[in-house]
Amino acid sequence: MGVKNVISHILIIAWKDLMELFRNKLALAMLVLMPIFMMVMAGFIFPSNTSMNSVSIALVNEDEGYGNYSASSMFINVLEGINNSTEMMVLTNASSFDEVRTMIQNGDAEGGIVISRNFTLNLMTGKQGSITIVTDQTNPQLSIGLQTGLKEVFDQMSTRLAQENVQNFTGINPTNSLAVVKPYHIETKGAVPGTFNYFDFMAPGLMAMTVMMSVMTGLPAAISHEREIGTLDGMMVAPIRRLGIILGKTLAQTVRGLLQGLLILILAIALFGVVIHGNILLIFALLFLGVFSFVGLGVVITSFAKDQETAMMLMMTLMFPMMFLSGVFFPIQQMPWFMQNISKALPLTYSITALRKVMVLGAGLSAISLEVTVLIGFGTAMTLIAVPVFRKAMTR
Amino acid sequence: MIKAVNLTKKFGKFTAVDHVSFEVKKGEIFGLLGPNGAGKTTIIRMLSTLTRPTEGTASVGGYDVVKEDGRVREHIGLVSEKIILYDRLTAKENLWFFGRLYNIPGELLNKKIDELLRLVELTKWKNSQVGTFSTGMRQRMNVIRAMLNMPEVLFLDEPTLGLDPQSSVEIREFIRKINHENKVTIILTTHMMVEADMLCDRIGIIDYGKIVALDTSTNLKKLVSGADSTILELETPNLTTDMIHSIQSLKCVNSVSQNNSTRIKITANGDESFDTIIDAIRANKGKIISVKNLEPTLEDVFLHITGHKVRDKADQKIKMPRHHMPKPRVR
Numbered sequence: 183m184g185v186k187n188v189i190s191h192i193l194i195i196a197w198k199d200l201m202e203l204f205r206n207k208l209a210l211a212m213l214v215l216m217p218i219f220m221m222v223m224a225g226f227i228f229p230s231n232t233s234m235n236s237v238s239i240a241l242v243n244e245d246e247g248y249g250n251y252s253a254s255s256m257f258i259n260v261l262e263g264i265n266n267s268t269e270m271m272v273l274t275n276a277s278s279f280d281e282v283r284t285m286i287q288n289g290d291a292e293g294g295i296v297i298s299r300n301f302t303l304n305l306m307t308g309k310q311g312s313i314t315i316v317t318d319q320t321n322p323q324l325s326i327g328l329q330t331g332l333k334e335v336f337d338q339m340s341t342r343l344a345q346e347n348v349q350n351f352t353g354i355n356p357t358n359s360l361a362v363v364k365p366y367h368i369e370t371k372g373a374v375p376g377t378f379n380y381f382d383f384m385a386p387g388l389m390a391m392t393v394m395m396s397v398m399t400g401l402p403a404a405i406s407h408e409r410e411i412g413t414l415d416g417m418m419v420a421p422i423r424r425l426g427i428i429l430g431k432t433l434a435q436t437v438r439g440l441l442q443g444l445l446i447l448i449l450a451i452a453l454f455g456v457v458i459h460g461n462i463l464l465i466f467a468l469l470f471l472g473v474f475s476f477v478g479l480g481v482v483i484t485s486f487a488k489d490q491e492t493a494m495m496l497m498m499t500l501m502f503p504m505m506f507l508s509g510v511f512f513p514i515q516q517m518p519w520f521m522q523n524i525s526k527a528l529p530l531t532y533s534i535t536a537l538r539k540v541m542v543l544g545a546g547l548s549a550i551s552l553e554v555t556v557l558i559g560f561g562t563a564m565t566l567i568a569v570p571v572f573r574k575a576m577t578r
Numbered sequence: 579m580i581k582a583v584n585l586t587k588k589f590g591k592f593t594a595v596d597h598v599s600f601e602v603k604k605g606e607i608f609g610l611l612g613p614n615g616a617g618k619t620t621i622i623r624m625l626s627t628l629t630r631p632t633e634g635t636a637s638v639g640g641y642d643v644v645k646e647d648g649r650v651r652e653h654i655g656l657v658s659e660k661i662i663l664y665d666r667l668t669a670k671e672n673l674w675f676f677g678r679l680y681n682i683p684g685e686l687l688n689k690k691i692d693e694l695l696r697l698v699e700l701t702k703w704k705n706s707q708v709g710t711f712s713t714g715m716r717q718r719m720n721v722i723r724a725m726l727n728m729p730e731v732l733f734l735d736e737p738t739l740g741l742d743p744q745s746s747v748e749i750r751e752f753i754r755k756i757n758h759e760n761k762v763t764i765i766l767t768t769h770m771m772v773e774a775d776m777l778c779d780r781i782g783i784i785d786y787g788k789i790v791a792l793d794t795s796t797n798l799k800k801l802v803s804g805a806d807s808t809i810l811e812l813e814t815p816n817l818t819t820d821m822i823h824s825i826q827s828l829k830c831v832n833s834v835s836q837n838n839s840t841r842i843k844i845t846a847n848g849d850e851s852f853d854t855i856i857d858a859i860r861a862n863k864g865k866i867i868s869v870k871n872l873e874p875t876l877e878d879v880f881l882h883i884t885g886h887k888v889r890d891k892a893d894q895k896i897k898m899p900r901h902h903m904p905k906p907r908v909r
Contacts, residue, residue: 198664198675201667201671413663415628415658415662417679418627420679420727421649421679577630
């Protein structure tokens, strides 16, 4: 049996599997819908900076003023001014901290701002005025968003206030007074031009994950299913290499996965304005390499599971932790140290990191050589383990 | 062509096939006959390289089924109990797929497909998906699929299981035809006595993983009660218990069994037995509507050898694990 024959067997088995897939209308619909669901979910549900919209905030002004001057009304004016342009909040008046708490408990407000009794007095007598932000602990995402948003607003206001004070005391013009209050200016700039949102971060991870899921669920299903209905015997009894069966089935699942990956890419560009900075061929080569690194694992699991159901359960158990640990949704750097170490042992992590570097940062092959080496190494090792295990399992 | 020596397969503590030895000659149709769960399928799976024997050796066409499994595979075809066809592929695509696995060149394969489809009268459905076929059509497809590589040995595991009588007859005729015309050696398993009797040159009767008898159908039948035995079926409208007792008491009679209220089946020995029995019935004022001289069936043979009926066994065995499926080892 020459290499030529093995390749021809791989191709015919892949052709057969794909024909079966494409004639199965329901499976085909799922093939298209799955990435769309994933995209829409990931794209719209996860928080981004612009996602804070019309949050209802209870505003309590306890400030008694100083003489006939009230710093708090000026503060509120500025707050409303900023809010009118961002539409971040819907402001409602409340009388006290306790009322704010009741409003949050009843769901009438999602947060609150309390201006202290001596706000103006303190400001006028050279002390710090204090403002309290009340948050809803049951909604940590929103709390954090609110804190960040409001802090920025207050920061702007206190700068403006200080600027005015400096100007009044010293007579320095507004531009120079700003330099006195805030001696330096901080600007954030990405490594490549353009604005980025959470989705730019997500898209490469989603692509890698979908391709992986496609292979990891598709391969055991395809092999176990054929074993159950008995058609696998037809292949096993033919004079072909076992590796040919594995690779043929893998090729079919890879094509399926890459189609889904391509769909994600198109949706990401069309719907979510993701800009691809790297080489598109390199992206697909990386996806392909990702598949290669998973195949062995998939085959080993298939060999151990005696039927389709067990195979799927095993796969799911492995896939879920992998999905979260490999940094598809959350950056690995945010995880505790032991999880970061587990993450470093997963091939998907390298697959995703490499894809991100290429898609977002426009990196070339040399920048991802470590990831590529790890993926090739892992894939080769797993395949070398998988083939004898599969052969043994099939001739029990 | 096929030689099995002490072939044994154990699944955990369960012994599915227990030191089975037999030989099959070239061009022969060899039957493995036994109830469900007797170990027939496991023998087929070991001979066709799908399962490794726990003990013993076997060779097909001179090649060892374990050491030279690749060689064995080139020379065999398998029709297993489960139909090996893909429902979403057409008849032609199915045959094309399996043909390509045997490296049959495209042009030759196309010719072969047309020829085989014509042979089983499925040419009209060449481009229809197999999922739309009737059970009979699928089984015909299943058999020609195994014929694609012109195998020297064809394994048929319950080839007529679940088919209606007419389809069964068609498949049996086809099996005989390919055996005759293509000189294919055939091993077939069946739980149907009639089928084994009709098709097989020699039959091995299997019970609890062992071959309990192996011979030609004629010789197996002789086992029942010697060469000069007669089996009669008589229809008597006024059958009485006394009549049966008087027949049983005759010296030449071996056994009497009552089939229904008017029919009895008698096994007897000797040249005079026929007359003696008729006289005994007349003496009891019995009327005789019909007399049939029966050949012993393989049911009789199985009963004679194993001491229990096939059906009893099958019912009791149905609760046992289906051990023709590859089972996970105990880990």
